Amino acid sequence: MEATIEVSGLRKRFGATQALDGMSFTVRPGQVTGFVGPNGAGKSTTMRVVLGLDAADEGSALVGGRPYRSLRTPLRHVGALLDAGALQPSRTARDHLLWLARSQGLGAGRTDALLERVGLAAAAKRRAGGFSLGMRQRLGIAAALLGDPPMLMLDEPFNGLDPEGIVWIRGLLRSLAAEGRAVLVSSHLMSELQDTAGHLVVAGRGRVVADTSVADLIEAASGGQVTVRTTAREPAMSALAGAGATVTVTGRDMLTVAGMAAEHVVRLLGDRSVPFSEVSAHRATLEEAYLDLTRDAVDFRGAAR
Amino acid sequence: MTAVTPYRSDLRAGRDGFWQLVRAEWTKFRTVHGWVAGVATGALLVVGLGLSFAAGSHSSCSKGPVEVPCPVPPLGPGGQAVEDRFFFVHQPLDGDGVITARVTSMTGLIRKPDATPGVRNVVAGVVPWAKAGIMIKESTEQGASYAAVMVTGSHGVRMQHDFTEDVAGRPGGVSPRSPRWLRLTRTGDTITGEESPDGRRWTRVGTARLEGLPARARIGLFVASPGDLTISPNAAGGSIAASRFAEATAVVDRVSVRGAGTGGTWKSDDIGVTTEVDGVTPHHPGRLERSGGTFAVTGVGDVAPLTGESTVERTLTGAMAGLIAVIVVGVLFVTAEYRRRLIHTTMLASPRRGRVLAAKAVVIGSVTFLAGLSAAGVTLPAGRRILRGNGVFTQPVPLLTELRVIAGVAALLAVAAVLGLALGALFRRSATAVVVAVAATLVPYVLAIMSFLPESVSEWLLRITPAAGFAIQQSVPEYPQVLAHYAPVAGYYPLAPWAGFAVLCGYTAAALALAAYRLRGRDV
Known part of the structure; x- marks a missing residue:
């Protein structure tokens, strides 16, 4: 219950659009949960419903076992980054954090510590209106961390970050999760989550398409295929097929073998003295696994322009 | 899956309340x-x-060709600006005393806009708040404390004191067939006003406390008549107000005054009368015409708080x-x-x-x-x-x-x-x-x-x-x-x-x- 975000059966309609259609998942403490899906899959709406900004037509969303709107100092429970651009342009970074701190009964000292942590200490007295998107993301992350909350929800935090920033935020997310926090990070680009998320919730058309650990997802997408590079294509094919494997020619000196583990392929070809230069288990990338899953769930495919 | 210890913040718990929100909004x-x-x-x-x-507001007054400082209105006992202009026929009164009088008629003249240029258009008439009656006043200084009981043009009998205070008595006007008796009694600094249709059955109209009224005061008859106010539409759709000269004359008899210091001769004062350009001739003077025990007193002006002056909120x-x-x-x-x-x-x-x-x-x-x-x-x-x-x-x-x-x-x-x-x-x-x-x-x-x-x-x-x-x-x-x-x-x-x-x-x-x-x- 504690420090867990639970979403169950959320439905919400905006006019003719069914934005959420039975969205259900759980974000557990101690790991980064990636929340992925194409644009329009309902990721942001789900987060807004969890945070009490939008009301769901059906279903429930609980943070630490309670509805967000019943929390008294909510930033002490859940830190959120929804929209890094939501800033009063003439207010300084420090003052932005200061009013948030005041609203939670926190002291002004907390703001400086956080600006330091997100690397904005030097820009503390600059007006937020002049910030780059990357700086705004950092300021938004500082705001989310202000109350030192056990639960974090970050919507597209990688947007606008430079490579250094992306590396930084990945490390930050991993360390936050390692401290025992529940961290939900949404992204429409799976690659951003590759080395960060331990668990994935894949959304499409307002519902969950897959809810799985990253390792299981890749395993499933790889489908136990083995790639063989050999100059003796015909003998290799007959040997493998004779042993019961399904063999496909995928190149002039390349075969893809299904239904046989890589060690077995190596042993079989060695026994028959078939020469080969490489036998490798094929590993799908997270990207491929994700595309597999969401192929049917994409609402708006990028049209050629 | 390994068991995870959920995160616990060691940040001191913040206060939650409306005050925190106010501070947040103030910071914003x-x-x-x-x-x-x-x-x-x-x-x-x-x-x-x-x-x-x-800085852009100026006021200047002139007497003929000469520019003079504008007269400053007198202030009443309450500190407010007052109009204190009336005809007063009075005697000294030391300590407690009583005045009784009978008002038998009230008439007046109003100057209307000239119908023929150059010919004064004066008609008979009494304005609603013309006043005639008896008064005890601290002195003949303008703005001095007073209490009075009176008949008015069309608001019946009133008891008024110190300019702002007003109590209504019996309604109706006066005529020789239906006169009105008035009585004013001083006891210490309390003044009681009464009225009667016949001088025998008296009804109290009101009482007034005049704080610090000195032992020697003035007691007597008074008449005043404010200007005739007309409000007419202006060309733009609003309205304009105009005040025209009016005077009132009351006939008073059966006057009796009792109390130490009284019994001497009656003295007449045109309190607050303004003068013509020469500085001597009174402008619109009041007057007393006496025949035996009958006093015909004519007065102009008003005994009332001032309304037409510039206010602080401007x-x-x-x-x-x-x-x-x-x-x-x-x-x-x-x-x-x-x-x-x-x-x-x-x-x-x-x-x-x-x-x-x-x-x-x-x-x-x-x-x-x-x-x-x-x-x-x-x-x-x-x-x-x-x-x-x-x-x-x-x-x-x-x-x-x-x-x-x-x-x-x-x-x-x-x-x-x-x-x-x-x-x-x-x-x-x-x-x-x-x-x-x-x-x-x-x-x-x-x-x-x-x-x-x-x-x-x-x-x-x-x-x-x-x-x-x-x-x-x-x-x-x-x-x-x-x-x-x-x-x-x-x-x-x-x-x-x-x-x-x-x-x-x-x-x-x-x-x-x-x-x-x-x-x-x-x-x-």
């Missing part, structure tokens, strides 16, 4: 320089326009412009959050949305009130000083009234800013909210005080629109016993100061409640 307000500057602009408009209005006309500035800030204080989508962050920090609106109202209201208070607190005394230097008399008002005017204008600005906030939260668009707030407060006020709407329309505007709140700045009350041009154009509001202010507060509270209600249910 003070960290946007434009908003601080906006409220400061509102305050500076009050000061700047008020002082330049005062130094605060800049509040109209200041109002626009604070409304704009009030609106932006919330619409800027919608425009920047910062409202989401605000609602995340405080999911109880109505409380956010309340905290914002507290902040913008307090800030504007304090700014308005300092602006009005400087402008009113400074403006009055400048006006005095320019020879313009402003009606003195009691300290509490002056404080009410200053704090009232500040509160008017503060509530208007909160109204702007509420409308901003309701419409979520700056331009719409500003236009509606200004149209609700300032536009009806300006329409009402300009002289191009019929008075009844002006008065309704100041009753039923939020502009009714401007009544809070009226410093001189409307006196029922004085006929004057009590209209918005002359600075008189149809509602009492606090009642008018309550109308504005009511609208603001309703707008806030509506905004909070809509905020509660909707997605933000």
Whole structure:
């Protein structure tokens, strides 16, 4: 219950659009949960419903076992980054954090510590209106961390970050999760989550398409295929097929073998003295696994322009 | 899956409460320089326009070709400016005593506009508040404390004292067939007024305490007649008021005075009479024609609080412009959050949305009130000083009234800013909210005080629109016993100061409640 975000059966309609259609998942403490899906899959709406900004037509969303709107100092429970651009342009970074701190009964000292942590200490007295998107993301992350909350929800935090920033935020997310926090990070680009998320919730058309650990997802997408590079294509094919494997020619000196583990392929070809230069288990990338899953769930495919 | 120990913060638990929200909103307000500057602009408009209005006001009086300082009206015992001009036939009275008299007729003359140029058009008539009766007065100085019981032109018998106090007795006029007996008794500093149809059956009209009335006072007969006030439509659709000369004559007999010091000869004084250009000849003098025990007394003028002079709140006309500035800030204080989508962050920090609106109202209201208070607190005394230097008399008002005017204008600005906030939260668009707030407060006020709407329309505007709140700045009350041009154009509001202010507060509270209600249910 504690420090867990639970979403169950959320439905919400905006006019003719069914934005959420039975969205259900759980974000557990101690790991980064990636929340992925194409644009329009309902990721942001789900987060807004969890945070009490939008009301769901059906279903429930609980943070630490309670509805967000019943929390008294909510930033002490859940830190959120929804929209890094939501800033009063003439207010300084420090003052932005200061009013948030005041609203939670926190002291002004907390703001400086956080600006330091997100690397904005030097820009503390600059007006937020002049910030780059990357700086705004950092300021938004500082705001989310202000109350030192056990639960974090970050919507597209990688947007606008430079490579250094992306590396930084990945490390930050991993360390936050390692401290025992529940961290939900949404992204429409799976690659951003590759080395960060331990668990994935894949959304499409307002519902969950897959809810799985990253390792299981890749395993499933790889489908136990083995790639063989050999100059003796015909003998290799007959040997493998004779042993019961399904063999496909995928190149002039390349075969893809299904239904046989890589060690077995190596042993079989060695026994028959078939020469080969490489036998490798094929590993799908997270990207491929994700595309597999969401192929049917994409609402708006990028049209050629 | 390995068991995970959920994160526990070692940050000290923060306080949760409305005060924290107010602090957060205050931090938001003070960290946007434009908003601080906006409220400061509102305050500076009050000061700047008020002082330049005062500096630009001059008054001068002339006696023939010679320019002289304008006469300063006398002040009554209560400190207010008064008109104290009447014909007084009196004797000294030492200590306690009684005067009794019978009024048998009251007639008068009114000078109407000349029908034929150059020919005075004088008609017979008595104005409603012409006064004839008996009086005990501290001295013959203008503004001296007094108590009197009298018959009036058309408001029956009255007992009045110290200019502002008025109690009604039996209605009806007097005639030789139906005379009116009047009696005034001094016991210490208490004066009792009575009336009787026949001199035997007496009815008390009222009593007055004249604090510090000296042992020696004056006792006698008096007559006064204020000018004939006519209000006529002007070409623009408003109205103009004109006051024309009127005098009244009362015939009084059966006069008896008892008490130490009385019994000597009657002395006549035309109290407060003005003189012609030569400085000697009285202008419109009163007179006494006596035949035995019958006194025919003719008087001009009035014994009443003054209504037609410049008031202190005229130094605060800049509040109209200041109002626009604070409304704009009030609106932006919330619409800027919608425009920047910062409202989401605000609602995340405080999911109880109505409380956010309340905290914002507290902040913008307090800030504007304090700014308005300092602006009005400087402008009113400074403006009055400048006006005095320019020879313009402003009606003195009691300290509490002056404080009410200053704090009232500040509160008017503060509530208007909160109204702007509420409308901003309701419409979520700056331009719409500003236009509606200004149209609700300032536009009806300006329409009402300009002289191009019929008075009844002006008065309704100041009753039923939020502009009714401007009544809070009226410093001189409307006196029922004085006929004057009590209209918005002359600075008189149809509602009492606090009642008018309550109308504005009511609208603001309703707008806030509506905004909070809509905020509660909707997605933000």
